[in-house]
Amino acid sequence: MRADRFDFRRVDFPGRGPLLVFAGLLLIVIALKQGFSAFDLRSLCVNAAPLALIALGQFVIVLGRGIDLSLGPIASVCGAVMALTVTDHPLLGIAGPILIGLAAGLANGLPVARLGLPPIIVTLATMSIWQGMALLVMPDPGGNVPAAYQAALTGGFSEPFLGVAGLIVFCLAAGWMLRTRFGLHLRALGGDEASARLSGVRVAHVKLGAYVVGGLLAALGGMYLAVATSSGSPTVGDSYILTSIAAVVIGGVPLSGGRGSALGVVMGALILTITGSLLYFADVSSFYQSIIDGVILLAVVGSRSTWDWIRDISGRTSWPSRTGRAS
Amino acid sequence: MAVTDRASIVTEPKAPTRRRFPATAPVLLLVLTAILLGVGEIMAPGFASSDNMLQLLKLSSFLGIAAIGQTIVMLTGGIDLSIAWVITGSAAVFTANCDGQDANVPIAAALALGLGLLVGLVNGFGVVKLKISPIVMTLAMNNIMLGATLVYTGGTPSGGSGPLVRALATGNLFGVVPAMVILWCLLAALAIIGVRWTRGGRKLLAVGENPRVSFLTGIDNDRVTIAAYAVSGIGAALTGILFAAFSGATFLGMGDQFVLPTIAAVVLGGTSMFGGRGGYGGTVAAVIFTTLLTTVLVIGSIPQGVRSIVYGFAVLTAIIAQRLLTRRDDLTQ
Numbered sequence: 001m002r003a004d005r006f007d008f009r010r011v012d013f014p015g016r017g018p019l020l021v022f023a024g025l026l027l028i029v030i031a032l033k034q035g036f037s038a039f040d041l042r043s044l045c046v047n048a049a050p051l052a053l054i055a056l057g058q059f060v061i062v063l064g065r066g067i068d069l070s071l072g073p074i075a076s077v078c079g080a081v082m083a084l085t086v087t088d089h090p091l092l093g094i095a096g097p098i099l100i101g102l103a104a105g106l107a108n109g110l111p112v113a114r115l116g117l118p119p120i121i122v123t124l125a126t127m128s129i130w131q132g133m134a135l136l137v138m139p140d141p142g143g144n145v146p147a148a149y150q151a152a153l154t155g156g157f158s159e160p161f162l163g164v165a166g167l168i169v170f171c172l173a174a175g176w177m178l179r180t181r182f183g184l185h186l187r188a189l190g191g192d193e194a195s196a197r198l199s200g201v202r203v204a205h206v207k208l209g210a211y212v213v214g215g216l217l218a219a220l221g222g223m224y225l226a227v228a229t230s231s232g233s234p235t236v237g238d239s240y241i242l243t244s245i246a247a248v249v250i251g252g253v254p255l256s257g258g259r260g261s262a263l264g265v266v267m268g269a270l271i272l273t274i275t276g277s278l279l280y281f282a283d284v285s286s287f288y289q290s291i292i293d294g295v296i297l298l299a300v301v302g303s304r305s306t307w308d309w310i311r312d313i314s315g316r317t318s319w320p321s322r323t324g325r326a327s
Numbered sequence: 328m329a330v331t332d333r334a335s336i337v338t339e340p341k342a343p344t345r346r347r348f349p350a351t352a353p354v355l356l357l358v359l360t361a362i363l364l365g366v367g368e369i370m371a372p373g374f375a376s377s378d379n380m381l382q383l384l385k386l387s388s389f390l391g392i393a394a395i396g397q398t399i400v401m402l403t404g405g406i407d408l409s410i411a412w413v414i415t416g417s418a419a420v421f422t423a424n425c426d427g428q429d430a431n432v433p434i435a436a437a438l439a440l441g442l443g444l445l446v447g448l449v450n451g452f453g454v455v456k457l458k459i460s461p462i463v464m465t466l467a468m469n470n471i472m473l474g475a476t477l478v479y480t481g482g483t484p485s486g487g488s489g490p491l492v493r494a495l496a497t498g499n500l501f502g503v504v505p506a507m508v509i510l511w512c513l514l515a516a517l518a519i520i521g522v523r524w525t526r527g528g529r530k531l532l533a534v535g536e537n538p539r540v541s542f543l544t545g546i547d548n549d550r551v552t553i554a555a556y557a558v559s560g561i562g563a564a565l566t567g568i569l570f571a572a573f574s575g576a577t578f579l580g581m582g583d584q585f586v587l588p589t590i591a592a593v594v595l596g597g598t599s600m601f602g603g604r605g606g607y608g609g610t611v612a613a614v615i616f617t618t619l620l621t622t623v624l625v626i627g628s629i630p631q632g633v634r635s636i637v638y639g640f641a642v643l644t645a646i647i648a649q650r651l652l653t654r655r656d657d658l659t660q
Contacts, residue, residue: 067462069587111643115650118600120406120462124587125643132635139632242408242466255460287482291474297467298453305457 014261018251021300022267025274032281038158044273045163046154050075050225052167052269054240055247056174057217059265062248063178063190064210065257066112066119069241073130074104074215075222076237080134082223083143083232097219104130105215106208113207127241134234141233149227167266174262177213186210190257246293247272250300271296351652352597355645356612360619367623374626381505387618388511389573390588391611393566395518396447396559397589398610402522402535403555404602405461409450410563410589412472414582417442418567419476422486422577429489436492440564446472447560451553476579484577488568496572507569518607531555535602591642592617597649617641 030036054071061068078097086093104126111122155162177183185206189196197203221240226232245255251268253260275292279285367374393410400407417439424435446468453464488496500506522528533541534551542548566585571577595613598605620641624634 111647115647117646117650118594121590121594121600121646122643124591125639125646127587128639128642129636130639132632132637132639135630135632135635242469245462246466246470249463255462285478287477288474290470291478294467294470294474297463297470298459301459301463302453302457305459309456 013263015252015263015265015267017300018264018267018271021250021296022270022274025271025278029274029278029281032278038160040277041160042155042158042163044270044277045160045167046228048266048270048273049163049166049170050221050228051240051243051247051273052170052266053217053221053224054237055244055251055265055269056170056262057214057221058244058248059174059251059253059260059262060177060186060210060217061119061214062245062253062255063257063260064186064207065190065193066207066210067123067245067255068108068211068214069120069123070104070108070127070130071214071218071221071244072237072240073127073134074101074218074237075225075240076134076232076234077104077130077137077222078219079222079226079236080138080143080232080234082226083145083230084138086149086226087144087146094223097223098216101215101217101219101222102212103215104218105212108215109208109211112211113204131235131238134237138232138234141231141236143226143232145227145230147230150230153224153227167270171262171266174265178262182206182209187258191259243272246297250297252300352595352649353609353612355648355652356595356609356616359645360612360616363616363619363623367619367626370623371626378503381503381508383619383622384508384511384615385505386622387614388505388507389566389570390585390592390618391511391614392514392569393563393585394589394592394610394614395514395607396555396562398518398593398596398598398605398607399522399531399555400461400559401590401593401598401600402531402602402605403552404535404600405454405552405555406590407450407465407556407559407563408462408586409446409465409468409472410559410566411582411586412469412476413443413446413560413563414567414570414585415577415579416446416472416476416479416567416582417564418571418577418581419480419484421568422484422488422571423480424486425489425492426486427489429491432489432492436568439568440561443560443562443564443567444557445560446563447557448553450560451556454556455549455552480577480579482579484579487576488572492568492572493575496569507573510569515607515611522606527551527554532603535599535604537603588617595642595645595649 026036033040054075057071058068078100081100082093082097084093085096108119108123108126111117112119153162153166178187185196185201186209188199188201189203189206193203218237222237225236229236247268248260248265249255249268250271251260251264251266253264272293275289275296276286279289279292364375364380373379393414397407397410420442421435421439424438425431450461450465450468453459453468454461457464459467495506495510498506500509520528522531530541530546530551533544533546534548538548541551563582563585567577567582570581574581592613593605593610594600595616596605596607596609596611598609617638620638621634624637629637
């Protein structure tokens with residue numbers, strides 16, 4: 001019976017593409033290394049987790065057709081505050097960074113949602129502000145997070161369970177959020193703002209909410225980093241400014257908003273993390289890592305349109321679309 | 328009689344439409360710049376002297392040249408994040424091939440500028456033909472150039488620029504005016520005239536304003552957009568060559584400090600993020616303003632953290648002020 005045969009092409013779910021890409025890269029790593037220990041799994045997940053959190057924050061904002069360049073520096077500030085305070089005042093050390101993240105998201109969201117300013121330039125300004133704040137809070141890397149936090153969050157060095165569970169929890173929590181009324185409204189406004197407004201979505205509120213959730217997730221990402229490294233650093237988040245956007249895009253989310261899945265974004269973070277080990281085990285200089293990342297990014301967003309272009313190149317005259325726009 | 332009647336109807340003046348003053352942003356910035364100069368003069372007497380102002384202009388010129396391409400790309404409604412590593416990469420190519428000899432300058436400069444042109448063309452091709460969003464396309468190219476530069480230099484850029492280029496980047500002409508300032512003035516004039524008064528510039532503004540209308544007018548949108556990214560690539564490469572000559576050597580990451588300031592300068596200068604409106608004149612004012620702001624904070628020995636916060640608030644305040652001043656105009660967009 002034809003219909004009984006299992007056909008993977010029919011199994012479609014959001015985030016399937018990035019999941020397959022990640023699975024492929026993982027298989028290559030396993031083949032090169034001829035094995036994959038619990039320690040490897042643990043470090044992969046724990047290294048990917050902060051990026052996954054910050055990228056999920058970016059994802060929520062991108063869903064509403066926004067973008068946020070300040071998430072990385074927000075993570076720096078929150079991680080630094082946690083590393084400085086949590087040893088002496090556990091409650092302050094945990095609640096403080098979360099409140100900072102919420103406030104930072106609010107500060108990003110208000111000019112965008114209320115004044116209609118372009119998000120890229122607003123968050124460019126707040127990026128600079130939070131980078132400065134991080135340097136004021138903690139001029140040099142330092143601080144301390146008790147080892148108990150690390151054990152509770154990431155497990156022992158060869159104990160992969162908590163790391164994997166963390167990523168699954170992020171997926172489920174973000175997936176659940178997209179199904180709430182807020183998530184539905186957010187996807188609606190990302191798909192078509194004018195229609196969403198006419199359907200009764202309070203566009204400004206929802207946009208503001210997206211930036212606040214983004215700030216919160218960036219704060220959690222910064223705290224995860226602080227716990228995993230037992231310290232803080234004023235510049236640790238800077239590398240996430242653009243990688244968080246890359247992870248979202250590799251995760252199959254268009255920057256034009258409205259579509260995408262949490263699973264895809266977490267896979268995007270895992271893909272960007274595993275390329276490092278891939279090169280290491282393939283015995284290739286780590287200099288090539290950013291080339292690979294760039295090529296993966298282009299391959300993910302450009303493969304289909306490249307085929308279209310090659311097919312069209314003989315007989316064309318297409319109607320110009322409004323592509324070529326930054327936001 | 329009837330004819331004159333009809334003519335009078337046709338020529339009857341329409342109700343005056345309120346048009347905002349076209350150069351709000353640059354004028355606002357020049358006023359702020361003057362205030363900053365005053366503050367600088369109070370903090371360090373001699374700050375507003377013509378000599379020091381020329382030095383400030385020289386400092387601004389590198390960011391200014393990098394911002395030419397960013398302005399042109401943003402006029403199409405795009406953005407170029409790849410200039411960071413195009414600057415570093417072309418500087419590395421230039422210094423390695425030049426190796427401190429004037430005789431090697433033409434070939435080294437040609438290679439570096441060719442690299443910038445190539446990256447620009449690839450960016451434009453991806454944005455236009457493959458319909459990849461400009462942020463993603465130029466971000467990916469930036470990553471690729473980062474890796475390519477690391478591989479090319481093996482992690483340590485070598486060589487140096489010829490004395491001639493070094494003189495251009497650091498020296499003065501006629502004993503007083505820095506050569507960089509003159510070069511910047513020439514390029515700025517070229518960019519302003521090119522955008523405002525040439526056929527290519529008109530096409531650029533048309534594509535940025537409304538790609539469908541420009542397409543129906545017979546403009547080859549794709550070619551215009553690709554050309555814009557190509558100009559940005561060449562501009563970034565030129566910045567890389569000059570900045571490497573100015574610094575004495577290429578260092579990795581030297582281009583990172585240019586990306587976001589160029590975007591901030593373009594937007595502060597009144598160019599719309601959505602394309603079609605603005606020009607390089609406003610960008611020049613914004614580049615001078617932001618450089619002056621940083622300099623005043625440095626001479627006030629303000630720590631870097633506070634400088635960065637003040638810079639962020641200045642950008643934020645300026646765009647909010649612009650939006651509030653031009654709100655009426657934007658409602659009709």
